[in-house]
Amino acid sequence: MSGSAPIEADEASPFWHASRSKVLVLPWCTACERPHWYPRVACPTCLGSDLVWRPASGNGTVYAVSVHHRPGMGRSPNDCPYTVALVDLPEGVRMLANVVDCEPSEVEVGDAVQVSWRPLDDGRHLITFAPTSKAG
Amino acid sequence: MGEGTLRGAAAIVGVADAVSPTGELDDHGRALEVRVVREALDDAGLTIADVDGLCCSGAPGGLAEHLGLDLAFVEGTFTGGSSFEVHVEHAAAAIAAGLCEVVVGVYAQTPRSDRRQGRQGGTPFPAGPNPILDWEAPHGLAVPVGAYALAASRHMAEFGTTPEQLARIAVDARSWAAANPSARFRDPITVDDVLASPMVASPLHQLDCCLVTDGAGAFVLTSAERANDLARAPAWVLGAATSSRHWMISEMPDLTTTAGAVSGPAAMALAGIKPSDVDVLLAYDSFTITALLHLEDLGFCAKGEGGAFVEDGHVAPGGTLPMNTNGGGLSYTHPGQYGMFLLVEAVRQLRGDAPGLQVDGATIAVAHGAGGFLSTMSTVVLGSEVTR
Numbered sequence: 001m002s003g004s005a006p007i008e009a010d011e012a013s014p015f016w017h018a019s020r021s022k023v024l025v026l027p028w029c030t031a032c033e034r035p036h037w038y039p040r041v042a043c044p045t046c047l048g049s050d051l052v053w054r055p056a057s058g059n060g061t062v063y064a065v066s067v068h069h070r071p072g073m074g075r076s077p078n079d080c081p082y083t084v085a086l087v088d089l090p091e092g093v094r095m096l097a098n099v100v101d102c103e104p105s106e107v108e109v110g111d112a113v114q115v116s117w118r119p120l121d122d123g124r125h126l127i128t129f130a131p132t133s134k135a136g
Numbered sequence: 137m138g139e140g141t142l143r144g145a146a147a148i149v150g151v152a153d154a155v156s157p158t159g160e161l162d163d164h165g166r167a168l169e170v171r172v173v174r175e176a177l178d179d180a181g182l183t184i185a186d187v188d189g190l191c192c193s194g195a196p197g198g199l200a201e202h203l204g205l206d207l208a209f210v211e212g213t214f215t216g217g218s219s220f221e222v223h224v225e226h227a228a229a230a231i232a233a234g235l236c237e238v239v240v241g242v243y244a245q246t247p248r249s250d251r252r253q254g255r256q257g258g259t260p261f262p263a264g265p266n267p268i269l270d271w272e273a274p275h276g277l278a279v280p281v282g283a284y285a286l287a288a289s290r291h292m293a294e295f296g297t298t299p300e301q302l303a304r305i306a307v308d309a310r311s312w313a314a315a316n317p318s319a320r321f322r323d324p325i326t327v328d329d330v331l332a333s334p335m336v337a338s339p340l341h342q343l344d345c346c347l348v349t350d351g352a353g354a355f356v357l358t359s360a361e362r363a364n365d366l367a368r369a370p371a372w373v374l375g376a377a378t379s380s381r382h383w384m385i386s387e388m389p390d391l392t393t394t395a396g397a398v399s400g401p402a403a404m405a406l407a408g409i410k411p412s413d414v415d416v417l418l419a420y421d422s423f424t425i426t427a428l429l430h431l432e433d434l435g436f437c438a439k440g441e442g443g444a445f446v447e448d449g450h451v452a453p454g455g456t457l458p459m460n461t462n463g464g465g466l467s468y469t470h471p472g473q474y475g476m477f478l479l480v481e482a483v484r485q486l487r488g489d490a491p492g493l494q495v496d497g498a499t500i501a502v503a504h505g506a507g508g509f510l511s512t513m514s515t516v517v518l519g520s521e522v523t524r
Contacts (some may be wrong), residue, residue, distance in 0.1 A: 004272075006269070006270045006274040007269075009209060009265070009270060013366070038270065038387075040272040064289045064290040064293075064391055065392070066285035066288075066337045066338050066340075067288050067338040068277075068336075068338075069335045069336060069338070070336050071276065071335065072275075073273050073276075073278075074293060083237070084275060084278075084282055084286070085286075086286055086385075094386060095386065096272050096275055096277060096386040108290060109293035110291075115452065126274055128275075
């Protein structure tokens with residue numbers, strides 16, 4: 001599957017570093033003790049800038065899902081159909097990612113999914129999810 | 137300034153739009169902006185020398201200079217398709233506060249002819265860091281349709297909304313467009329036609345998606361004092377409100393409830409009206425799901441009941457709630473930021489000179505703009521003389 005590699009902004013560096021070892025970490029604010037997503041320079045709840053990165057369980061639940069029959073930016077028609085989902089993590093954040101290792105049309109709202117990783121050319125990994133029953 | 141002072145302090149006294157059934161216009165850029173500004177001023181019976189305020193959805197300095205304006209009020213807010221409802225809100229407040237007297241708002245975009253002629257064009261998205269490129273685009277989210285598809289998916293899962301119900305919104309938009317000679321598409325379509333059109337991003341088909349056309353529009357807003365002296369019947373700004381709490385779709389707290397659930401009731405409260413008082417609803421239909429969410433969030437039906445509401449024929453010609461009477465973004469025109477055309481049609485309906493089907497005796501029209509990815513919502517309530 002094609003796709004443009006995301007840039008590695010300073011505030012997201014720990015996430016991308018951990019992705020090299022296929023470990024999911026989330027940014028937490030030490031002031032209000034909340035996680036957030038996507039990575040920011042400050043906590044979107046209290047604007048605190050003392051952030052720490054903690055491992056996540058890697059579990060998730062599909063909140064919404066769309067099978068794309070026409071490619072988004074950086075994808076080609078040959079990649080279609082593919083599944084784009086919003087996935088709720090029990091830590092309290094929501095991520096947009098592909099659900100892979102299954103028929104695109106099989107993914108439904110409410111499905112349990114688990115983190116998997118797609119290698120990028122530079123050693124980092126793009127986060128994806130796979131149905132829990134099928135995830136390694 | 138007290139909350140009540142915006143009501144009736146300003147009125148839209150001139151409008152113009154440039155739209156073609158071919159989807160393409162001969163003019164573009166400044167030439168197109170100048171054309172609709174001139175036409176809107178002519179419509180108002182005013183001249184460029186009267187103008188002391190300018191609104192456009194991006195850096196306004198260059199346009200102001202091009203028009204040779206001497207300005208007391210400059211407004212360049214970009215919130216996507218809702219920009220122009222935001223502009224009316226801000227300009228009406230500025231007029232109410234005595235900052236300016238005659239404000240022109242303008243929009244022109246020509247994506248269709250730009251593409252064919254190889255011109256640079258496109259949406260003026262603000263420069264700077266764009267988290268969409270970092271956190272959504274690498275996953276292949278199709279922008280913007282993928283974002284709206286996710287919202288439709290959630291609405292279906294939570295409330296049992298069906299593809300047929302969403303399709304009905306496109307069918308009704310086309311029924312309105314049939315009578316509008318400027319509309320891009322006028323041939324009737326059926327629910328089956330929508331469902332048989334190619335799937336773009338499930339659950340949205342091609343015919344669930346808005347058009348891509350050239351288009352331009354302008355409005356002239358002025359004070360109550362000036363409005364009363366002009367030839368055309370003023371469309372009074374009775375209420376206006378904006379709500380914004382996310383930009384990218386993955387940051388939207390609840391995909392089934394937009395910020396319109398705040399802006400809509402706030403604007404209606406300021407106007408002193410309730411949903412059942414609305415004669416014409418112009419509700420931004422970038423996609424069928426967008427219009428469905430507006431119906432629920434603005435209180436025309438309960439949350440989750442939008443599908444059944446449209447299935448009952450309420451928003452079709454002859455229904456209880458005439459919606460997108462020009463044919464909407466789905467069938468009339470959609471150059472990228474459609475909110476300008478909501479205002480133009482709302483004013484025309486209140487004056488009784490709609491280019492397509494006229495709603496008899498319309499006295500209250502709501503223009504509800506949606507910007508970004510179900511993000512910034514802005515609602516303007518307009519009324520004819522009797523509502524003031």
